[in-house]
Amino acid sequence: MRGHTIGIRHCAPVVPRLYNFDGNGGTDPSLDPTYAAYLKTIYPSVPDPATVLGMDPNSTLSFDSHYYDIVEQHEGLFESDAALLNNTESALLVDQFKNLQVFLANFEISVKKMSEIQSGDAGEIRKNCRVINPN
Helix, strand or coil: CCCCCCCCEEEEHHHHHHHHCCCCEEECCCCCCHHHHHHHHHHCCCCCCCCCCEECCCCCCCCCHHHHHHHCCCCCCCCCHHCCHHHHHHHHHHHHHCCHHHHHHHEEEEEEEEHCCHHHHHHCCEEEEEECCCC
């Protein structure tokens, strides 16, 4: 469940959440208002490709469970982060994964499952995770 505990993000995907969510010119209401105001100081309304921010701002370079704290505080950068709280089952997992030991144990299980992914007719390993491989 999510790999946003480490790494950075360019501003283009975040800007619509701040300045024109759902085309109404407003901010995504699922974002904490104070955090949204902070993000607006970093991300201009016209995206600058050079602007980056940590996906887990207080521990960008640490592999830890802090990401789940920020999701619960409505400070996730992505709409998909906020969506984790819209479902009872995933919201429960967010709460459980705040515990580092629980997060690490489940992450280990996930990595093992991913190592068993088949290729060929049984599945596909994508060259770019956002795009289905061309035939």
